[in-house]
Amino acid sequence: MKQLLVAIVEDDNEYSSFLEKCLSRYGSEKGFIFNTQIFNKAETFLDNYKKAFDIVFMDVDLGKGFLNGMDAARKLRNIDDTVILFFVTNMPQFAPEGYSVNALDYCLKPIIYSNLSVKIDKAIKLLSNRSGQPVKIKEKEGTRIVSSNDIMYIDVMGHDLMFHTVDGVIDSYGGLSERENELSGCNFARCSASALVNLSYVTGLYGDEIAVGGDRIKIGRSKKKAFMEQLNMYLGGGYK
Known part of the structure; x- marks a missing residue:
């Protein structure tokens, strides 16, 4: 038990x-x-x-x-x-x-x-859903290993990949699509071309924005339909 x-x-x-x-x-x-x-x-x-x-x-x-x-x-x-x-x-x-x-x-x-x-x-x-899987995040000083459950969302800023975790933001690099594939079985969904969101941290929907970990993230027009379908499936129809 x-x-x-x-x-x-x-x-x-x-x-x-x-x-x-x-x-x-x-x-x-x-x-x-x-x-x-x-x-x-x-x-x-x-x-x-x-x-x-x-x-x-x-x-x-x-x-x-x-x-x-x-x-x-x-x-x-x-x-x-x-x-x-x-x-x-x-x-x-x-x-x-x-x-x-x-x-x-x-x-x-x-x-x-x-x-x-x-x-x-x-x-x-x-x-x-918080059992998670280990995720390697490359930093300038080395490689950080965090649980996928502790990642609220990942977004692109310039040439950097920003991992917004429960313990702070980790500045890394690499491709967002690569991370999307890596986290495909961990309830992550692409809400725009530049943001990948952990659905377990979505706390609100406000028009074309979602609330995640205290931040507001824009939902891209081309990604909205697929993202909302994934969110509805995760929440059992909680959002319309």
Whole structure:
């Protein structure tokens, strides 16, 4: 059984317990073990935070006098760009703001297990796609090896090939088409003549632009149809 580490940041003990039970039920049904840690305050959660959690459930309203969930999520993203984040709230009007911190989804109170199960399915799919493959990136000083899962997108700048990773930008060289072939089985898609995107990091679609890792990338007219087909297939029809 695969084990996943989950943080529940929630000041309501009943909801913390309920979420924990839901995760236990899901694990029994799907063959996972969820090791949960519960935090009553965002400050406690963020103190000495390490990139160890797979999933974080963050309550938006953590009570007066404490850091609220949205502000805590912004601080979390300064530390960890990749942990899967769910907001827990009874205020759906916060949903648009959540995409600014790359929240995967919202869990609206009162939580219903069948709805939550579908959301966890999405998280599990995303995590399974992060197993990755090693990618060699040539730099002036030598060769860097990174996981394909840690590459958000690759774009061309002049004669350079820029690898935008979760740990920063790596300046390299070579052909983008060559990298596209190399990463063909890793959920990468060409959105323009000069950009190759990891679909697992796409967090929004805005006209002819997509949001990836906090950046906006233009979708080329000639690539749009094929790119949207790949994105829809990856997300199961999530974008139209």
